[in-house]
Structure formats: C-alpha cells, structure tokens
Amino acid sequence: MRDFKKPIIKDNRKLREEIPSIEKHFKSIEKEVIKYPKVDGLIKDPNIVTFRSCPICESKKQNQLFTKLGFMFVRCPCCNHHFIHNPINEEVLLNMYEVKESDNLQRVTNKTNFYKEYWKEVYSKYVEYFQTKGLHEGSVLDIGSGTGAFLEFLKNNFNYKLYGTEFADEVIEDLVKIVGKKENIFHKVKIEDINFNNKKFDVITMWGVLEHVYNPLQVLEKISSIISSNGIMLALIPNLNSRALKILGITTPTLDPRGHIHYFTDESINKAASLTGMKVIDKFGELPVIDLMHQYLSKDDNLINQIIDNEECYYSIYILSKH
Template sequence: MEYILCNCCGSTKLKKIYEKPDEKFFSDEWFNIVECEECHLGFINPRPSEQEISKYYPSDFFNYFREIDHTKRYTEESEYFLDIEKSRQNPKLLDIGCANGDFPRFMKNRGWIVEGVEPSVTSEPIDDFKIYKKKLTDLELKNEYYDAVTAWAVLEHTHNPLEYFNKIGKILANNGRFVFLVTNFESLASKYLFAEDIPRHLYFFTPKTIKRYLESSGMKLVKINFSDKIYMMRSNNWLLFLIKYLSGEKLLYSDIPLSYTKFLQKNNLKDTFIRKLIFSSKNPLFIMDKIFCPFFDKVSILLKRYGIMICVAEKK
C-alpha cells in the first residue's frame, strides 16, 4: 500500500469521506476514500500500488465484458459523442482500455481507422486491428495524430490520471476529440452511498477537476452529459441517507441493510414470491428506497448531480 498526494493539484490537505471494503472479491479488506480540500478530487488513500493492484482484477472481472451485448451502448457512444466522421475522411480513433476490442471494431465498421490499448493479459486476443498491450503512458505514439481518443470507464482505474490527460493532449490532432466516461464525485451515490467499485476505482472526479485536468494538458471541455444511457449508478439507500442526514448523523457502510439478493445469498435461499413478500414487509424502508430510487436518479440527472458523466473535450 502507498500514500499519495492529490494527483490534480498536488495538495497534501486531505479529508476522509468514508471507508468501505472490497465488496466483490476481498470483503475483509477496507479502504479509505479521501477528498482533496483544495480542488475536491476524491481518491483512495492509502491505496494498492501498481504492483499490488492486479490481485483486485481476477479474470472474473473481465467476464462481464463477454456476457453482455453492448451494441446499443456503442451506438449511443458513437452517435452522440463521436459524430465527426462526416466531416473527416478516414478518421483515426484510439480506444483506451478496449478490453476485447468490441467498441473499436464497431467503429471500424462505421469507416474509422481504429487502434486499441489494452494492457490486461486476461482479455481476448485481437488480430483485426492494431492493438497495444501496454498501458497508454508507456507507449510511443505519434503526436497530433488521432482524430478521436476514447476512454470508457478507464481513468478512474489508473494510478496517475494526470499522465493520461497529458499523453492524450499530445497525441490528439488539432481539434481532435477526447470522449471519456467517469463517475461523478459530486453525486450522492458516489460520495455518500458507497456506490463506487473499491479499490478498482482509485479516483473520483468532479466537473471542476475534469476541467482543470483538461486545461493543464492543452484541451478544453466542450460538454458534460450526465446520463444513465451507457452505465448506471443507482442511488440505492438514498432514503436511509436522508433520514440519517435529517437527524444529524452520518451514514456509515455498516448501516447499509442487506439487499434481498444478498439476503438470499447469505442464507442460501431460493427466490420465491412469498419469501419476497415477507422480506418486503419486514423491510419497508428498504422497499420504499427501491421504489423511489429511479425517480431520485432522474431528478439527479436533471440537477447535474448524477453518478455518471460522459465528457467531451477538444484539443485547443
């Protein structure tokens, strides 16, 4: 484990926001999430070093990419954020963290010249376009070359986002576009409802820290889309948070009730209608929370406080 200072502004003034275990793989390992008091970037501190982090990405983690059909997501991604193909001939795309290569492949079929970066050894081999098996910041790439660089849910996993922004600022062509999806630390779900995937997410960005990163690396922010169309971050337990907040208390990870699915898993039970009914009658708060959660999320999208941000930037 290593202690770090703020990656965005270099400050050492940090305050602890919450602590949470690795829910997916190592439930007895807890991590501190801190916030920089100067620029409000969130991050894990202390954190697993680059040598230690691979333990938290067992091959199960990558199965997710194989099991779901992402075509709808790719259509959203390309049509809403990468609609520059009409204005440029054979535009060049670099997709960072391309996993099994499905997104660049999708873009290739739309007329793009594509390349991908995927350092993970557990992802599937790719032979239909150029793939780099190192992390972006270790690659020697042509400067001012790509018309677009994409990074879907990647930057929060890196140990040094500043290096990534700097590198992308260099390899983008003039007026080239950088499109990326990150979680939003200004959302209730990310900052107070324990929705982040810890410790795989190492950084928690805000609109202001994104702007600061982009400007320091020669890019400018064009727009941020607060959206649940590509990924969702549910505000589960928002009602419990509200009740605690109104009574002047802080919601802790240990206060979070067992969900119905986890209750079944823990007691090794099967899902039946009667069992669900009994569970619901014993946990009315949990059920109310669930019922109104989608409404709460729609409101947070309107207020630009949703947990997922899709950012579009341009090289200056």
C-alpha cells in the same frame, strides 16, 4: 438532431438476477483485498499501498470522507478532486488487470446481450456526437479496450482507423482481429510510455478507464500530445454526485477502491485539463437509475428529468479537446 443531454435508458430492473457475474465480480473484488492486513482500519503496508497527496494539484491537505475495505476516500480542499488516499501500488494494480478473477468476471458480464445492447446504444450516441464535430473518419484510439466492444462497434459501422491499448492477455488476440493489425494494439504498456512516432489521433476514448489510472495527469499530458488539433477525447467516469450514491451510500458498486482510485468533479477535471493543455468542452450524464435503485424509487419521467438536470447520473462523460 439528437438531444445529447438525454441519457440512453434501458430497463435494467432484473439485471443482477439475469447476470450473476455482476454480483460475483464485486464479491471477488472484496475477496482480493480483504486479505490485506489493516492497521486502524486502513491498509498501510508499503508493499501494497502508498499514501499520496492530491494527484491533480499536489496539495498535501485532504479531508477524509469515509473508508471502505481498508482504503480511505478523501477530498482535496484545494481542487475538489476526490481520490483514494492509499491506493494500491501501481505495479500491484497493473498485475491485477492481467490475472485477477474479478476482471475476468467483468469480461463475462460485458459479453452478455444486455450489456452489448446497452453499450451499443451508448457508443452509437457518442459517435453521432463526434460526427457533429466533423469527425466522420480518421483514427480512433481506445485506451483500455477490454474485450473490444467499442472497437468492434466502430469496425462494423464506420470507417475509422482503429487502435487500442490493453493489459489483459486473454483479450489481445480478439483485439488484434478487430483492428486488423497487430501493431495497432498496444499490449501491456501504459499509455504514457507508448511511442506513437508523431502519429496523431482524431478521437481518443477512455470508457471507464481514467478513474483506474495511477497518474491521470501524465495520461492527459500524453493524450494532449497525440490528439489532432481538431480532435476530441471522451472520458466516461463514475459520478460521485450520483443519485445512486445518495440512495445506496457506501454499498454503491462504483465505490470500488481497489480499481477506482479517482473520482473527478467538474473542478478537478477542468484543472487537470488546463494543466495538460486541454479544455473540457462538453459534459453528459449516462445511466440515471442503476438496477439496485429500483426497490427504493418510483421511477417516472419526472424523476429521470430531475436526475439529469441535477447531474446525478451514475456516469459522467467529459469531452476534452485542445482548444
């Protein structure tokens, strides 16, 4: 059987040279937020941002880590959740996912061969994992489906019934084509507001989505209410303890305070799970070395193994279930 602790590894040394939309995507994010006025280095306008207490344990105490682009990264001393203290207001944020250039560029990147091949291998690995849990068929809900890469992979290789949610207008037609039914794609509705009519899902996935949602507890509560009793939820999120961050510091691309407003730790995801009737049953790491790190590392198997053992991969994958 496959060793699930072993991440998918592909040579990504020349990634940015070969895919210019990656760099353009990050430049474009900066362009979108740089225009917001700042006071003492922070965006404070209540029409744009709201200062919040800990979204997991509601503690009003927080320790400042650093600021970037006018946003303050903080750590909650009570539950160790890391989050943006002044995130962009939810309405402004949701509107961004519909229209913004940077997200369109992200979609261009996602459609390149390198990304498709890499993610196909990642998806393949985790579907294999679902199957070790007896989930060979049933229904899959992919929250924040994007261009539909995961749903398409499932459609081409397995027999799951497919459902998805997405905000961006441009991709809806394609998503409907992939899942085969208009009513299986929920467009422009937050997951917590969707009425599923008692329908339960066997697999629920959030590939790089949980870090974006405004109220992760509400999202997990909803998931807890729609997941079947032996079902599994997968969340891929950025890892703030990554080797990438230790090397690249504040320039690490995943420190994108416009979109990434949560940085879960083991403690905070466990807390969030237990508050919503779920449990973290497994954790994996993916992407030990991102392309930008190569110039500062001599990559060998020993280094990769250390990164895996120290849980310093760029992404963490948490698996949650009801029991």
